Amino acid sequence: MSRQSLTKAHAKISELTWEPTFATPATRFGTDYTFEKAPKKDPLKQIMRSYFPMEEEKDNRVYGAMDGAIRGNMFRQVQQRWLEWQKLFLSIIPFPEISAARAMPMAIDAVPNPEIHNGLAVQMIDEVRHSTIQMNLKKLYMNNYIDPAGFDMTEKAFANNYAGTIGRQFGEGFITGDAITAANIYLTVVAETAFTNTLFVAMPDEAAANGDYLLPTVFHSVQSDESRHISNGYSILLMALADERNRPLLERDLRYAWWNNHCVVDAAIGTFIEYGTKDRRKDRESYAEMWQRWIYDDYYRSYLIPLEKYGLTIPHDLVEEAWNRITNKGYVHEVARFFATGWPVNYWRIDTMTDTDFEWFEHKYPGWYSKYGKWWEEYNRLAYPGINKPIAFEDVGYQYPHRCWTCMVPALIREDMVVEKVDNQWRTYCSETCYWTDAVAFRGEYEGKDTPNMGRLTGFREWETLHHGKDLADIVTNLGYVRDDGQTLVGQPHLDLDPKKMWKLDDVRGNTFQSPNVLLNQMTESERNAHIAAYRAGATVPA
Amino acid sequence: MTATQETTATTEPKQRSFPKIEFTDSEAGAKEFPSSKSRTYSYYTPAKRRATMYEDVTVDVQPDPDRHLTQGWIYGFGDGPGGYPQEWTVAKSSNWHQFLDPNEEWDQTIFRNNSAVVHQVELCLSNAKRARAYDGWNTPWLKFIERNVGAWMHAENGLALHVFSSIQRSGPTNMINTAVAVNAAHKMRFAQDLALFNLDLSEADVSFDGSAHMEVWQDAPEWQPTREVVEQLTAVPDWCELLFATNIVFEQLVGSLFRTELVMQIAARNGDYITPTIVGTGEHDYDRDLNYTRTLFQLLTHDPDHGDANRALFGKWMTLWVPRCLAAARALQPIWSQPADKAVTFATSLDAATAKFTVLLESLGLDIPKELSL
Numbered sequence: 001m002s003r004q005s006l007t008k009a010h011a012k013i014s015e016l017t018w019e020p021t022f023a024t025p026a027t028r029f030g031t032d033y034t035f036e037k038a039p040k041k042d043p044l045k046q047i048m049r050s051y052f053p054m055e056e057e058k059d060n061r062v063y064g065a066m067d068g069a070i071r072g073n074m075f076r077q078v079q080q081r082w083l084e085w086q087k088l089f090l091s092i093i094p095f096p097e098i099s100a101a102r103a104m105p106m107a108i109d110a111v112p113n114p115e116i117h118n119g120l121a122v123q124m125i126d127e128v129r130h131s132t133i134q135m136n137l138k139k140l141y142m143n144n145y146i147d148p149a150g151f152d153m154t155e156k157a158f159a160n161n162y163a164g165t166i167g168r169q170f171g172e173g174f175i176t177g178d179a180i181t182a183a184n185i186y187l188t189v190v191a192e193t194a195f196t197n198t199l200f201v202a203m204p205d206e207a208a209a210n211g212d213y214l215l216p217t218v219f220h221s222v223q224s225d226e227s228r229h230i231s232n233g234y235s236i237l238l239m240a241l242a243d244e245r246n247r248p249l250l251e252r253d254l255r256y257a258w259w260n261n262h263c264v265v266d267a268a269i270g271t272f273i274e275y276g277t278k279d280r281r282k283d284r285e286s287y288a289e290m291w292q293r294w295i296y297d298d299y300y301r302s303y304l305i306p307l308e309k310y311g312l313t314i315p316h317d318l319v320e321e322a323w324n325r326i327t328n329k330g331y332v333h334e335v336a337r338f339f340a341t342g343w344p345v346n347y348w349r350i351d352t353m354t355d356t357d358f359e360w361f362e363h364k365y366p367g368w369y370s371k372y373g374k375w376w377e378e379y380n381r382l383a384y385p386g387i388n389k390p391i392a393f394e395d396v397g398y399q400y401p402h403r404c405w406t407c408m409v410p411a412l413i414r415e416d417m418v419v420e421k422v423d424n425q426w427r428t429y430c431s432e433t434c435y436w437t438d439a440v441a442f443r444g445e446y447e448g449k450d451t452p453n454m455g456r457l458t459g460f461r462e463w464e465t466l467h468h469g470k471d472l473a474d475i476v477t478n479l480g481y482v483r484d485d486g487q488t489l490v491g492q493p494h495l496d497l498d499p500k501k502m503w504k505l506d507d508v509r510g511n512t513f514q515s516p517n518v519l520l521n522q523m524t525e526s527e528r529n530a531h532i533a534a535y536r537a538g539a540t541v542p543a
Numbered sequence: 544m545t546a547t548q549e550t551t552a553t554t555e556p557k558q559r560s561f562p563k564i565e566f567t568d569s570e571a572g573a574k575e576f577p578s579s580k581s582r583t584y585s586y587y588t589p590a591k592r593r594a595t596m597y598e599d600v601t602v603d604v605q606p607d608p609d610r611h612l613t614q615g616w617i618y619g620f621g622d623g624p625g626g627y628p629q630e631w632t633v634a635k636s637s638n639w640h641q642f643l644d645p646n647e648e649w650d651q652t653i654f655r656n657n658s659a660v661v662h663q664v665e666l667c668l669s670n671a672k673r674a675r676a677y678d679g680w681n682t683p684w685l686k687f688i689e690r691n692v693g694a695w696m697h698a699e700n701g702l703a704l705h706v707f708s709s710i711q712r713s714g715p716t717n718m719i720n721t722a723v724a725v726n727a728a729h730k731m732r733f734a735q736d737l738a739l740f741n742l743d744l745s746e747a748d749v750s751f752d753g754s755a756h757m758e759v760w761q762d763a764p765e766w767q768p769t770r771e772v773v774e775q776l777t778a779v780p781d782w783c784e785l786l787f788a789t790n791i792v793f794e795q796l797v798g799s800l801f802r803t804e805l806v807m808q809i810a811a812r813n814g815d816y817i818t819p820t821i822v823g824t825g826e827h828d829y830d831r832d833l834n835y836t837r838t839l840f841q842l843l844t845h846d847p848d849h850g851d852a853n854r855a856l857f858g859k860w861m862t863l864w865v866p867r868c869l870a871a872a873r874a875l876q877p878i879w880s881q882p883a884d885k886a887v888t889f890a891t892s893l894d895a896a897t898a899k900f901t902v903l904l905e906s907l908g909l910d911i912p913k914e915l916s917l
């Protein structure tokens with residue numbers, strides 16, 4: 001289509017909307033934002049006549065690559081260390097994708113300007129594409145990769161696992177609570193605009209270095225739809241900015257959304273990239289270096305900071321603190337160690353680390369060995385069954401952590417843990433901002449104004465509570481993380497597939513699992529104070 | 544950021560390095576060990592013996608506390624639970640997850656099918672232009688298209704954005720919501736195709752006012768009851784009522800009445816082979832969309848625990864929506880006499896539409912509303 005006829009086509013499609021006079025669309029999902037003064041924006045409309053063939057063409061390339069990968073025996077060169085983590089990642093990500101589709105009518109309902117409705121509805125279809133294309137990729141892995149266990153129970157595992165839940169908030173955050181908080185600020189302005197670069201570009205690029213070129217094929221194809229989504233979100237953001245009354249809400253939501261995305265996405269993707277790779281070239285970018293490029297430069301400096309000219313207060317402090325957590329406080333390394341500690345209740349296997357890995361970590365993160373090296377040596381030492389218990393139940397100088405009530409990643413930077421009684425319960429938080437999110441942001445009132453549409457934190461947020469006081473073998477059985485011999489665990493603390501070296505239920509039986517939060521709430525005040533002080537000081541056993 | 548490095552770009556040529564690809568022998572079947580042959584999704588039971596691609600990419604992607612979800616929904620709304628509460632409709636099911644989309648829509652089907660339609664429409668329109676097909680149309684027919692097909696495209700677009708897009712946030716399962724999302728995509732594409740057809744006509748060397756449709760939709764008396772029902776539909780908060788009222792009642796009594804029983808019947812007689820091709824794609828979409836809708840409502844009317852209550856409920860919904868849609872249909876009567884060749888009468892068309900509606904209701908096990916026999 002020529003530019004002129006494209007312009008005419010856009011104008012014609014705009015004629016399809018009208019001002020209703022008999023009844024207005026039901027407001028299923030409310031917002032405390034107001035758009036009365038929103039300027040008319042006219043983002044480019046997607047013409048379905050070019051949209052469908054364009055996406056079909058992208059699909060053809062993806063499915064062609066899939067056929068090619070199988071004909072070319074890609075799995076002969078795939079690193080198991082890498083693909084195991086895909087059991088976790090690909091169990092999570094189709095839900096946030098489909099949630100993004102479900103979020104679109106929330107944005108359509110909340111923003112009265114019909115100019116942007118078309119783009120949002122097209123995004124809805126994109127997101128159905130993303131979710132199902134990713135489910136299909138996972139199926140291909142299940143069918144063609146040496147160890148299908150974990151892929152085979154993917155959506156169930158996602159729904160009953162502690163790590164699945166961490167990822168689930170990413171999707172639930174898109175579809176619950178204030179429509180603009182969820183479907184615009186959290187989903188588009190932060191998750192899509194900032195973090196899809198690490199999720200869908202940086203991480204899949206690492207897959208290629210580990211012999212898997214399908215992940216990048218699929219996710220680059222997904223990412224190519226993202227610029228349209230980002231501009232949808234930006235249009236709504238500018239409309240919201242037009243009304244002074246939205247200012248405090250925007251600032252609240254940017255703080256919450258930024259921090260929660262950091263906590264969740266950097267935990268997961270950072271771990272996959274740093275601990276899931278076999279590529280230890282010294283000049284390959286570390287997660288911290290990727291983060292600096294994609295998040296700090298491309299997002300923070302080029303997208304967020306320019307919003308200041310509209311008078312918006314940007315959470316500079318939280319961007320700096322996220323960076324600080326990644327570079328100085330060992331955030332990713334702590335998360336990886338936590339995942340590995342919990343291996344019996346994982347549905348993927350986690351490889352041991354070698355001297356090459358140690359060297360690389362020390363090179364990229366000076367001081368790494370003194371903080372984490374010993375623990376990974378213990379992990380190697382305790383990798384096989386028969387002699388010892390799973391590492392979480394051996395004394396290796398590591399105290400099983402408290403979980404953050406808000407982001408559900410544990411309070412791993414121990415000196416930063418916040419403990420408060422909220423809603424009549426002692427809760428732990430990984431950071432001041434996560435405490436604020438629960439105690440201040442997700443409430444029916446904010447800075448003296450009613451915010452009836454704001455969401456609430458709900459559910460059994462501490463996963464360990466559900467399994468408190470039970471035997472580890474029974475927990476694994478109940479979760480269903482047992483292989484088809486009825487004995488061998490899906491999760492393993494090494495990659496050896498020799499059945500004699502794989503842990504069985506009997507090898508983990510006799511260990512009682514305890515919830516740190518249940519115990520915390522049972523303590524007397526002085527016990528609790530002592531416990532918290534010791535935890536913050538880095539105690540290796542619970543005080 | 545205090546730690547920002549000055550710049551990553553250096554002037555000296557960088558040594559290029561590449562990851563080493565290793566032979567790992569990590570393909571299926573390379574070793575035998577527990578679960579080494581476990582190559583089907585094990586967390587749900589497929590409807591037939593073998594799981595379909597559709598089931599594998601759709602089932603359980605939206606978690607459910609009734610199935611595997613153990614920690615519950617971790618965010619709630621200010622005034623109620625989050626996730627996908629079954630209470631968002633008053634209709635009840637003993638197992639919402641039983642619904643599977645008979646069209647088995649997922650990524651590949653969506654883009655393949657809609658692209659095929661796009662190609663068909665584009666070919667038709669470019670042939671029409673090349674053959675100067677519009678030159679042969681008589682004035683009343685041009686007027687008919689200008690006003691009525693022009694008005695109708697608004698209805699399609701409104702349903703896309705404010706009915707089907709809306710519903711797909713609210714259904715209790717991924718299978719329901721995805722089927723409805725695809726329905727929205729159909730409607731949006733079809734509405735746009737009609738609009739771009741309108742653009743072609745206004746650029747052709749014939750007397751055609753490409754902007755007349757707006758006034759007709761907004762003000763012409765024959766179209767106001769239709770616009771009224773469409774707007775009333777968008778205002779329905781209960782997703783299941785909305786789907787029923789739209790795809791079962793409105794589409795039968797107004798949508799198909801206009802598309803199938805009028806446009807498709809009379810276009811050829813008025814020398815127009817183009818419009819039926821485009822409107823035919825809309826009919827084809829509705830056929831598919833009715834297919835999933837019928838399956839869903841059949842499950843609900845035959846539900847072992849709630850079938851009776853659901854049938855009563857749908858009967859109640861019809862007492863509201865059937866009169867509204869019949870009023871809209873009857874108001875359209877004047878447009879039957881606008882073309883030069885009036886191949887069908889309004890009465891014949893309405894009879895045909897109500898007869899099909901009756902068959903549909905019978906297939907759902909629902910009583911026929913008394914308004915239909917009047």
Ligand SMILES: [Fe+2]
Nearest residue numbers: 097100127130
């Ligand atoms: Fe997406």
Ligand SMILES: [Fe+2]
Nearest residue numbers: 100192226229
């Ligand atoms: Fe997106």
Ligand SMILES: [Zn+2]
Nearest residue numbers: 404407430434
């Ligand atoms: Zn936190």
